Amino acid sequence: MATNLQMRALSGRLCSTSAGHNGKRIEIYDGTEFVAETLLPTVQGKYRVRAYRHSVDGWRTYTEPSCIMTGNPEGCEAVPLRVHDACFTSEVLGSLKCDCSGQLQLAMEYIQQHKPGIVIYLQQEGRGIGLANKIAAYALQEKGLDTVDANRALGLPDDCREYSSVSNILRDLGVKSVKLMTNNPRKIRVLERLGVKVLERLPCIVAPGALNVHYLATKRLRMSHLLEGEGSTVDDDQDKEELEGQFCHWNHDGESALSSFVEPDR
């Protein structure tokens, strides 16, 4: 556990007060705190990795966003940025049901080739519902429910991700504007509402494989993701639908895990 001396609050709003051990009231803030930075050598080259802690409930719970950087984006305009939500099943286990791992690799390579650049990695597995709930939803999808109905059957929201840590981290670095690596127009709108200046969108296209081709098509059709050079505008009805949560980002297509297993090409 880092000491308070190591932490630096970047932004925050007063959430509540509670009694400290000496009887004094102490103030509790939401926000994002910088913890430490290291230089990490990887097979793709060296990355600056900055660790943060982030809370939206007055520090009863917190997540640990990391900011992976090449070069010195501090104070820069038009910095390439990928805001990436964690996907254990794809990134660690190599699941073929989605394209998350490929998108992360693409972004990491891109910022090596286009310095300075940033990947902000957020612990928001399964649209924020967590890994165990995501696996539970997969299990229901094997029984035929689609991704939205599976979440609802579990009493979970369609999407509970939030991105205030991104604007806090960019403010910490003094990044003035970004070029966002995404196929998801909702992410652009959400970040803009948080005050992030998005100059342009950099498409993040991973070639579809046998198992995720349906998933990618679903993202395009149901979640208005932009694939293969499509325009970046979305009509108002779609926008409204998304804001009301009628979309998803990880429809892992409802196939039975057993019947859909194939040996990947080597």
Ligand SMILES: [Zn+2]
């Ligand atoms: Zn995924």
